[in-house]
Amino acid sequence: MSILTAESITVNYFGKPVIEDVSLYLKKRELVCLVGASGVGKSTLFNVLSGTLAPDGGRVMLNGRDITARAGEVSYMQQKDLLLPFKTVIDNVALPLVIRGEPKKSAREKAQKYAARFGISGYESTYPNRLSGGMRQRAALLRTYLFEKEVILLDEPFSALDAITRAKMQSWYLDVSDELGLSALFITHDIDEAVFLSDRVYIMTGNPGRITSEIKIDVKKPRDTSFITDERFVEYKRKILDILKNDNYFNSRGV
Amino acid sequence: MKKRYESIIANIYPASLCLLLLAVWQAVSSSGLVPGYLLPSPTRVISALLISAPELAGHTWITLFEGLSGLLIGVAAAFLIAVLMDRFIFFYRSVYPLLIISQTVPIVAIAPLLVLWMGYGIAPKITLVALMCFFPVAVGLLDGFKSADEDALTLLRAMGASRLQIYTHIKLPSSLGGFFAGLKISASYAVVGAVISEWLGGNEGLGVYMTRVRKSYAYDKMFAVIVLVSILSLVLIRLVKTIQKYSMPWEDN
Structure with a gap:
């Protein structure tokens, strides 16, 4: 049973869509990462989910309640x-x-x-x-x-940290998240971070940004750092990288 | 320990220059290059200050009372106006330009008018000091309010904070730096402002005393009052700095 769902969210800036028809869900006690290149509209999507930005189409539901454009619900x-x-x-x-x-x-x-x-x-x-x-x-x-609030949105919370601190924070977060039963949606640039933390990963690509893939990380928690050198980890990472590599819009920009 | 050492070093330069200037002054006065009654030597000024201390005490309290009351009223008015300007954009747009223009009016020129309207009591003195002290604090506060982190304000609103809570939790603490910067300037105006307004008429106060000794050609006593006014202002500024230190414990210095 999902607690938070976004239903075909579209946001326009100056008449041009920046994200289009984005749908996602989050279940209780789940940790879901949203990855994608910069500028694909991840933060815009978060502003919609947090209620600080009203979408031009679609709606946000929390436990079956419409919370579109209502701040302070998550x-x-x-x-x-x-x-x-x-x-x-x-x-x-x-x-x-x-x-x-x-x-x-x-x-x-x-x-x-x-x-x-x-x-x-x-x-x-x-x-x-x-x-x-x-x-x-x-x-x-x-x-x-x-x-x-029942749902936590985290916009690149560890991106400003050095690599060693970040790795420690990730392990720490997994433990705390498990103890407190957090349900969180997590934006990251870091594919390793996404694979290590997530139950599922959404990949956003294109312009306007859409969620083009969803990958379930089928490795049971708690996970420890040995997972990072596991071959399943590498397999998931390759899968995500392949999808991002085929993101034509960003390839055309030379990113 | 290191900090203390550095502060001693930093103080050596102005202290030495000050001593040097005093020495030159003393030499010029006592050598007779300038007549002693026109430019009394530092030692004579100090002894005049000590000798006239008993009669100065009463005048000092009056001037200090005027200065501090004016300062308090000025700060209170500044606070009110700054909050209104921050809260209501139309108020800001209509009042702020007038405030700036009002600063081009020479305050000293208004002083006689205040005496005319309010008489020779302490009312015109306190009013003048309040007028002088108002502006720096108002501008400091307003800048401080505007310096509050926009993202932090959004965060608080997302938590459901009321307007009052936004002021008490973010805007007021953010404005303290600007407030104290303005208050230091205003504090330095307060005593001087009171003295200036006393020149124009009255029965007591350091300004009145100054006018009297000048008319009786007791320039050593006049210099003594100038020294006293400087000391009072310095003490007041020091006091503001101390209050600032205790109100902003998160600042490292």
Whole structure:
């Protein structure tokens, strides 16, 4: 049973479609990645799903409810961590609870429960400028989680991290996602990341962007880093690369 | 430790120059190149300051009271106007250009009018200081509000934040840097503004005292008041810096 579905979404910019007839679904506790070249319209699609952009066609459903163009129905984390520099780490993380009207103290206590699991304990009362890139991203992720929506949209959350930190974050994310039962849609450029994390991968190609393939990564979770050197991993990676290689629009642009 | 060392080094240059200038001044005055009553030497100014301290105390409190009240009123008005300008675009568009133009009016020229309208009491003095202190704080605050991260604002709206919450959680803290930058300028105007307005009439205050000693050719006492006004302004600016440090603990410096 899928909790989030997008039904033939179309978005035009200045009369020209940028994404066309895009449909997808997300099941409970599933992690689905959306891969595709830059400019194919992944972020545009996310803006529609998060309700900050009204599509020109199609609709977004959450548990059978139409949430098209309604912000605040799903948790959305952008590429930038957007931690407020003037709030302590714990106050940044507890922000969605405070905004919702929860007293500061209980909001902090609630956030504190997850501090260790999100690797920010010991830094609760410092300011974000003291955190490393990975910690900032985990703090932002905890804040997104505490928004307490059923679906989480993550727009390249690890893309700004160095390779080693990113690999650690991916393993960490798989564990946390499993523990907390997260259902997430994940944008990435990184095919390795997509194969390693996903239950399914959607591939967007062309101009206007469409979802042209869907690949199920049939490797049971929990996965560990040994999966990366597994031949099934290489097989999935080749499959995705082949599809992206045949993306004529981007080939014509010489990308 | 290193920071402290660097700050000592940084202070050595202006301190040495200051001492050098004082030495030259002292030499010029005591050698008789310039008559002592026209340019009293630094030592005479200091002793005048110490001797007249008892009579200066009362005047100082009056001037400080005027300066601080004017500053507070100016800051309160600036806050109100800045929030309105940030919140209502039509208010911003109609008021902001007028604010800029108003700064081209010489404040000193308005002072006699204020005396005419409000009399010789402290009201025109406080008004003048408030007028002088208003602008830097208003502009600093407004720039601060506008500097709030647009994506962070979107994030808060997506969380369902109210307008008030957007101000308390993002806009106000984002504006503190600009606010204090403006406040430092305004603080340096406050005492000087009060003194200027006292020149134009009144019974007490450092400006009144200054006019009196000038008329009695006691230039050493006049210089003493100038020194006192500088010290008061420096203390006020220092105070603002300290308040800033405690209100913005996330800033490293």
